[in-house]
Amino acid sequence: MTADAPRGVDAPPELVQLLTPEGERIEHPxxxxxxxxxxxxxxxxxxxxxxxxDLEAVALQRQGELGIWASLLGQEAAxxxxxxxxxxxxxxxxxxxxxxxAWCRDVDPVKLLGLFRGxxxxxxxxxxxxxxxxxxxxxxxxLHAVGYAMGVQRDGAEAATIVYFGDGATxxxxxxxxxxxxxxxxxxxxxxxxxNQWAISEPLEKQSKIPLYKRASGFGFPGIxxxxxxxxxxxxxxxxxxxxxxEGQGPTLIEAFTYRMGAHTTSDDPTRYRLADExxxxxxxxxxxxxxxxxxxxxxxxxEFFEKIDAEADALGKDVRSRCLALPDPPPGAxxxxxxxxxxxxxxxxxEQYLTYLAGFER
Amino acid sequence: MTTLTLAKAxxxxxxxxxxxxxxxxxxxxxxxKLGGVFRVTDGLQKDFGEDRxxxxxxxxxxIIGTAIGLALRGYRPVCExxxxxxxxxxxxQIITQLAKMPLRSLxxxxxxVVVRIPCGGGIGAVEHHSESPEAYFTHTAGLRVVAxxxxxxxxxxxxxxxxxxxxxxxxxxxxxxxxxxxxDLAAPGLPLDRARTVRQGRDVTLVAYGPMVKTxxxxxxxxxxxxxxxxxxxxxxxxxxxxxxxTESVTRTGRCVVVHEAPVFTGFGAxxxxxxxxRCFYSLEAPVLRVGGFSTPYPPSRLEDHYLPDLDRVLDAVxxxxxx
Numbered sequence: 001m002t003a004d005a006p007r008g009v010d011a012p013p014e015l016v017q018l019l020t021p022e023g024e025r026i027e028h029p030x031x032x033x034x035x036x037x038x039x040x041x042x043x044x045x046x047x048x049x050x051x052x053x054d055l056e057a058v059a060l061q062r063q064g065e066l067g068i069w070a071s072l073l074g075q076e077a078a079x080x081x082x083x084x085x086x087x088x089x090x091x092x093x094x095x096x097x098x099x100x101x102a103w104c105r106d107v108d109p110v111k112l113l114g115l116f117r118g119x120x121x122x123x124x125x126x127x128x129x130x131x132x133x134x135x136x137x138x139x140x141x142x143l144h145a146v147g148y149a150m151g152v153q154r155d156g157a158e159a160a161t162i163v164y165f166g167d168g169a170t171x172x173x174x175x176x177x178x179x180x181x182x183x184x185x186x187x188x189x190x191x192x193x194x195x196n197q198w199a200i201s202e203p204l205e206k207q208s209k210i211p212l213y214k215r216a217s218g219f220g221f222p223g224i225x226x227x228x229x230x231x232x233x234x235x236x237x238x239x240x241x242x243x244x245x246x247e248g249q250g251p252t253l254i255e256a257f258t259y260r261m262g263a264h265t266t267s268d269d270p271t272r273y274r275l276a277d278e279x280x281x282x283x284x285x286x287x288x289x290x291x292x293x294x295x296x297x298x299x300x301x302x303x304e305f306f307e308k309i310d311a312e313a314d315a316l317g318k319d320v321r322s323r324c325l326a327l328p329d330p331p332p333g334a335x336x337x338x339x340x341x342x343x344x345x346x347x348x349x350x351x352e353q354y355l356t357y358l359a360g361f362e363r
Numbered sequence: 364m365t366t367l368t369l370a371k372a373x374x375x376x377x378x379x380x381x382x383x384x385x386x387x388x389x390x391x392x393x394x395x396k397l398g399g400v401f402r403v404t405d406g407l408q409k410d411f412g413e414d415r416x417x418x419x420x421x422x423x424x425x426i427i428g429t430a431i432g433l434a435l436r437g438y439r440p441v442c443e444x445x446x447x448x449x450x451x452x453x454x455x456q457i458i459t460q461l462a463k464m465p466l467r468s469l470x471x472x473x474x475x476v477v478v479r480i481p482c483g484g485g486i487g488a489v490e491h492h493s494e495s496p497e498a499y500f501t502h503t504a505g506l507r508v509v510a511x512x513x514x515x516x517x518x519x520x521x522x523x524x525x526x527x528x529x530x531x532x533x534x535x536x537x538x539x540x541x542x543x544x545x546x547d548l549a550a551p552g553l554p555l556d557r558a559r560t561v562r563q564g565r566d567v568t569l570v571a572y573g574p575m576v577k578t579x580x581x582x583x584x585x586x587x588x589x590x591x592x593x594x595x596x597x598x599x600x601x602x603x604x605x606x607x608x609x610t611e612s613v614t615r616t617g618r619c620v621v622v623h624e625a626p627v628f629t630g631f632g633a634x635x636x637x638x639x640x641x642r643c644f645y646s647l648e649a650p651v652l653r654v655g656g657f658s659t660p661y662p663p664s665r666l667e668d669h670y671l672p673d674l675d676r677v678l679d680a681v682x683x684x685x686x687x
Contacts, residue, residue, distance in 0.1 A: 122467035147432020
């Protein structure tokens with residue numbers, strides 16, 4: 001990247017890319033992938049649908065229906081590509097922005113919205129989807145993923161673990177500790193860093209003086225940088241890393257080089273810290289438009305297909321909206337539920353006292 | 364009956380737990396070949412292998428964070444934090460993750476992780492090796508916090524802690540590791556969340572846990588020579604707190620003195636004082652008094668005898684209670 005050019009205009013040379021921003025398919029000696037027309041159409045559908053869920057959530061937040069939302073806009077390819085690389089047996093550990101990965105793991109989007117609406121601090125069963133709960137403290141889940149992978153290793157299971165975090169998280173002690181653990185125990189884990197260039201208002205230069213994927217070599221395992229806006233490349237690179245992990249070759253760090261098009265969360269104002277030309281430059285790398293161009297150019301989809309997907313997205317948006325609005329507030333007693341697995345005398349006493357107090361207003 | 368030190372009782376308890384359940388793991392710094400700096404895990408790696416007794420890198424957050432992951436995969440990790448003052452690098456994982464993840468999942472996840480912490484002073488150690496951080500953890504909902512004080516309890520409590528589906532902070536009184544006592548290896552022991560009256564008395568209740576139980580028993584014996592009948596309650600569990608035993612005792616004796624090593628200011632004794640006052644107000648002959656450390660960092664070891672409550676400071680508090 002030259003000093004004057006907006007961030008990301010000059011793609012780093014080591015980037016694994018299989019589909020150009022113009023929709024041209026290119027070969028890569030190590031990471032090529034065979035995709036049927038149906039598979040490409042399916043990836044396109046996922047990209048469009050998760051963008052629509054995201055846009056609907058942003059709108060709901062603006063209307064006061066969600067307390068906050070962390071948008072994935074711009075990061076759809078990184079999430080769908082890596083998410084689709086997972087087998088049912090693999091386990092994923094997300095941050096709070098992995099709505100696309102959640103989609104790939106069949107987590108109801110309304111459950112994600114419920115968290116941001118404030119009806120629960122999680123709300124889905126991780127074991128049911130092999131998709132862990134959202135983690136808000138930055139980087140904590142990297143250690144959970146490695147521990148889980150160590151369990152997989154002890155079970156002798158044919159599975160890998162993937163953990164998602166952002167560029168900012170690479171500064172955290174927990175992420176660095178997780179690299180050490182993964183390395184020395186040869187844990188079957190893939191570290192998937194979505195480098196979206198900004199940790200709220202802090203640019204990547206505040207996190208690292210070297211490209212993030214190069215961090216891996218210092219810990220003794222491979223690091224690879226992939227075009228995070230290229231769903232084909234993200235799928236290919238992640239699939240390979242997961243397979244390596246399952247085969248006992250240990251961890252890989254994948255740096256998906258991408259860009260957060262929206263704010264960090266809806267509480268943030270990116271116009272205070274970043275320039276419009278940066279955003280314009282990244283718009284040209286849009287993860288959805290390039291797949292659309294590829295499908296068009298190769299006559300793998302017609303106008304009718306795109307209209308059908310758009311209609312499906314509209315219907316999904318409406319469905320998510322209406323079910324989000326219908327989410328009931330939990331009853332007051334829910335405050336006391338699930339804090340402990342076993343009986344807890346203090347909590348039982350507090351529950352009884354508070355519910356009795358509340359009941360006093362009903363008389 | 365077998366005579367065991369407290370450290371050996373913990374070792375035996377851990378061994379039983381590992382034999383009973385193949386999912387039980389022991390992990391921490393130096394827990395393998397060395398057997399832990401206090402030898403609590405001595406011989407376990409030899410018998411259960413490196414996959415079940417895991418020598419970890421030197422990073423406390425990593426120990427707890429990976430233990431959480433292992434628990435999510437169905438294992439029951441028992442983590443050793445080498446010394447009390449070293450738990451703070453792991454505090455984030457304990458407080459923001461270990462304690463709250465079951466709730467986050469609406470009960471779908473259980474985290475049966477035991478965090479063993481050798482705690483307290485009295486062994487002439489350097490800074491950060493003699494602290495009593497219990498209040499940080501009793502203040503964190505989602506954790507259970509227990510403290511053993513003698514070999515028999517240590518043996519059963521560690522096994523109960525491993526069996527429990529909730530995360531547990533397990534405090535071990537490091538200066539009592541070498542105390543010996545008879546342990547019935549077949550006896551079930553008190554439930555983990557119950558307090559025990561370890562000495563009956565009529566005039567005043569001493570409330571203690573961990574290393575101060577022995578000090579309070581010594582004080583009670585000395586007070587008897589002065590004609591005072593002192594009851595001693597070993598809390599065993601700090602969260603949840605067994606208020607039934609405390610209420611019964613203080614209602615009967617009318618006086619209560621809480622003793623711990625941690626600083627008195629916003630220490631665990633404050634919680635006892637408040638709750639005992641609420642429950643036993645009309646039975647109390649004197650305010651609930653507290654004996655503990657000062658509002659200072661733990662001092663250099665040449666001064667620790669001044670910082671740590673001893674028999675005389677406990678007796679002085681008993682005298683003050685009778686002065687009302």
